[in-house]
Amino acid sequence: MKDFSEIKEQVKAKIAEVKNGAQLSEFWQSYLGKTGVISGLMKEMKSVPPEEKPLFGKAVNEVREWAQGLYSEKQAEIKRIELEQRYERESVDVTMPALKRKPGNLHPLTLVKQQMIEVFAGMGFEIAEYPEIEDDDHNFTRLNVLKDHPSRDMQDTFWLTEDLLLRTHTSPGQIRTMDREKPPIKVLIPGKVFRSDSDATHSPMFMQMEGLVVDKGITLCDLQGMLDQFVRQIFGDGAKTRLRPSYFPFTEPSVEVDVSCFECGGKGCSLCKGTGWIEVLGGGVVNKKVLENCGIDPEVYSGLAFGIGIERITMLKYGITNMGMFFANDMDFLEQFKA
Ligand code: PHE
Numbered sequence: 001m002k003d004f005s006e007i008k009e010q011v012k013a014k015i016a017e018v019k020n021g022a023q024l025s026e027f028w029q030s031y032l033g034k035t036g037v038i039s040g041l042m043k044e045m046k047s048v049p050p051e052e053k054p055l056f057g058k059a060v061n062e063v064r065e066w067a068q069g070l071y072s073e074k075q076a077e078i079k080r081i082e083l084e085q086r087y088e089r090e091s092v093d094v095t096m097p098a099l100k101r102k103p104g105n106l107h108p109l110t111l112v113k114q115q116m117i118e119v120f121a122g123m124g125f126e127i128a129e130y131p132e133i134e135d136d137d138h139n140f141t142r143l144n145v146l147k148d149h150p151s152r153d154m155q156d157t158f159w160l161t162e163d164l165l166l167r168t169h170t171s172p173g174q175i176r177t178m179d180r181e182k183p184p185i186k187v188l189i190p191g192k193v194f195r196s197d198s199d200a201t202h203s204p205m206f207m208q209m210e211g212l213v214v215d216k217g218i219t220l221c222d223l224q225g226m227l228d229q230f231v232r233q234i235f236g237d238g239a240k241t242r243l244r245p246s247y248f249p250f251t252e253p254s255v256e257v258d259v260s261c262f263e264c265g266g267k268g269c270s271l272c273k274g275t276g277w278i279e280v281l282g283g284g285v286v287n288k289k290v291l292e293n294c295g296i297d298p299e300v301y302s303g304l305a306f307g308i309g310i311e312r313i314t315m316l317k318y319g320i321t322n323m324g325m326f327f328a329n330d331m332d333f334l335e336q337f338k339a
Contacts (some may be wrong), residue, residue, distance in 0.1 A: 170210035178294035214303035251284025
């Protein structure tokens with residue numbers, strides 16, 4: 001009768017060396033698996049005389065069961081050790097001080113946009129928002145921007161199709177409002193606008209705040225009065241406005257509005273390039289053609305409109321010289337606007 005003691009010694013020594021799951025499955029393969037040593041013993045059955053075959057078979061099975069027993073014990077032990085290690089790894093020291101989370105703050109553009117809305121809401125304006133994707137009709141034609149006007153140039157406008165585009169200004173909101181409501185109208189339209197333009201003071205996406213007032217007897221004086229109020233509340237009591245003649249197809253007369261330089265108080269400095277004034281917005285009296293395009297009788301009603309660049313106001317208010325800062329996600333920059 002063959003003695004399996006040699007194999008058993010080997011198995012004992014091997015199992016003692018097993019320290020983890022990977023080594024354990026290696027052990028299984030070398031001894032208990034299909035090609036393992038113990039399975040190999042069964043192949044020797046051929047050379048065993050017939051009368052000894054049952055005994056031989058029984059002995060091999062005993063070795064197998066014995067080895068399987070060792071295997072299961074080891075398996076349980078490794079499981080226990082690995083669990084302990086996991087508990088160790090994942091343990092939490094509840095006496096450690098908690099990590100402090102820094103409180104966040106609003107983005108400067110959001111802050112200024114909200115301030116601007118508050119100022120105009122105080123004058124009785126309602127807020128309206130309109131789509132960023134517009135059609136030619138609302139963005140240009142009905143605003144009296146005719147087919148050959150330079151602002152339709154491919155370089156400025158992001159066209160999506162023959163007819164659709166990313167709005168280049170919030171002025172199409174004037175048309176959408178007048179299509180929806182009849183005077184008296186007093187509406188503020190904040191929103192993103194898009195132009196193919198990018199440098200220190202231009203970004204392909206920026207924000208505007210459109211204002212539209214339509215009623216009987218509205219004049220340029222009303223515009224100046226509102227804007228005076230606006231700049232005083234945003235830039236401080238000393239701030240003044242100055243209107244300069246300008247041109248927009250949708251207003252007549254059109255003005256460019258400057259605010260007195262709050263850095264130097266009007267004496268002239270680098271911020272205002274020595275002029276004492278800084279340009280902040282465009283506006284004017286709503287062109288009669290635009291009122292007519294919206295079914296409003298220009299003999300009865302008149303209107304004023306303005307468009308303010310929110311980035312520009314924010315840059316001036318905080319002395320920011322590079323527009324890219326707004327979009328850089330630079331924490332050192334953004335944290336300065338904590339209330
Ligand atoms: N839409 C003009 C622009 O983007 C600004 C503007 C608005 C001018 C309303 C007049 C009236 O430059």
